[in-house]
Amino acid sequence: MAHPTAFAVEGCAVVTMDPHRVEHAVGHVVVEGGRIAAVGSGPAPRPTDARIVDGRGCVLTPGLVNAHHHLYQWVTRGLAVDATLFEWLTTLYPVWAGLDEDIGHAAAAAGLGRLALSGCTTSMDHHYVFPSDGGDLLAAAEIRAAGEVGMRFLPTRGSMDLGRRDGGLPPDAVVETVDAILAATADAIDRYHDPSPEATVRIGVAPCSPFSVTADLLRESAALARDRGVRLHTHLAETRDEEEFCRERFGSTPVDYVGSLGWLGDDVWLAHGVHLSDDAIGRLSASGTGVAHCPSSNARLGAGIARTRDLLAAHVPVGLGVDGAASNEASALLEEARHALLLARAVGGPQALGVRDALELATIGGARVLGWDDRIGSIEVGKAADLALWRVDGLAHADLADPVAGLVIGSPPPLELLLVGGRPVVERDRLSAVDEDDLTRGAVAASTTLLRRAGLVA
Secondary structure, three states, X not given: OOOOOXXXXXXXXXXXXXXXXXEEEEEEEEEEOOEEEEEEEOOOOOOOOOEEEXXXXXXXXXXXXXXXXXXXXXXXXXXXXXXXXXXXXXXXXXXXXXXXXXXXXXXHHHHHHHHHHXXXXXXXXXXXXXXXXXXXXXXXXXXXXXXXXXXXXXXXXXXXOOOHHHOOOOOHHXXXXXXXXXXXXXXXXXXXXXXXOXXXXXXXXXXXXXXOOOHHXXXXXXHHHHHHOOEEEEXXXXXXXXXXXXXXXXXXXXXXXXXXXXXXXXXXXXXXXXXXXXXXXXXXXXXXXXXXXXXXXXHHOOOOOOOHHHHXXXXXXXXXXXXXXXXXXXXXXXXXXXXXXXXXXXXXXXXXXXXXXXXXXXXXXXXXXXXXXXXXXXXXXXOEOOEEEEEOOOOOOOOOOOHHHHHHHOOOOOEEEEEEOOXXXXXXXXXXXXXXXXXXHHHHHHHHXXXXXXXXXX
């Protein structure tokens, strides 16, 4: 891979999201060797052989960080659109049973391309459906796609071992044994996890949910992750149905249940966290456990509205996730900041979440949840040059007094430039390394193949 270009972006508003939340009304950022070399007010100092980017009419932010996703779902968008979560899952599990690595690659490439166009520089992915004849759905499908698009990536090796015959939700055809899951997960960590400061790929461990995995799998997965020094992730407290399931089956709340199995800690983040009591929030806070808030998906499925303000007030790490593309067909990360703000205010009033709070969730908040905040999520000297330059001088934004308000509560602006480690991923609202039309054609073909296998199209 070519060495990153040196850049000097100047003349733009700069929103650093650094520890002091410094902002420059007219400022600059200099990028050298894939890292941020300088940031401040006024014109940029000129590094040797730098590409000068005129940022007038723009606002520069850290690249956005997606803390929860299921990329394979891109090719099953628009199904079960009026269903509850459990209805939606039981409809789609048989379809997903037809996944293979070609379909998975097309879905991941399209989903990551869309994320990049929404200002996202880092995404995780929670892949937990591994049909026995599906091929390599982690590396050959997803990690390869992330490299092609140019994204920083934290795929998690998900899993399900609790099928219908044992009282779980997924069909038995898409569950695996505990031994097979642990072996595949260990292999993925050994092959692809990069703990170095310059990493572009890291691996996490992610059994799916309390209603699709056993206690043994949760316990053993936690032990494996901690032995290998990687992070843990699962769905939790998404719906009332899940709470009822846990109380009936385990005699406890979802948070108490996973806590009894070693699943609370500063190396754990949970997707959704919608239905949390004060006591549950206290346990997350005391343990440092993070939450990936997915406002659009939760609203789309009627799951509820997370207690974002209460989580933040309790110092729980919170980031944003678009969630799977089959429960959030837009899959645009900047929209999640807007929806997080609007939903928080809808239930908590206009002071429940500020525009900068919402942008924080989408940047340094997500980086913290992923355990990557030492390298990404803010504009600080020495950090990776993961940057989003938004054009805000058009009709939709030009007279907005506050550029951050324009980003968060205005319509999504054009993306002038997106850098990941100093390399352009988006330029003037077009993907740099891959062809958007090719991604579209690939996704359509993959979706048609998958739906035909499921008998949903002729």
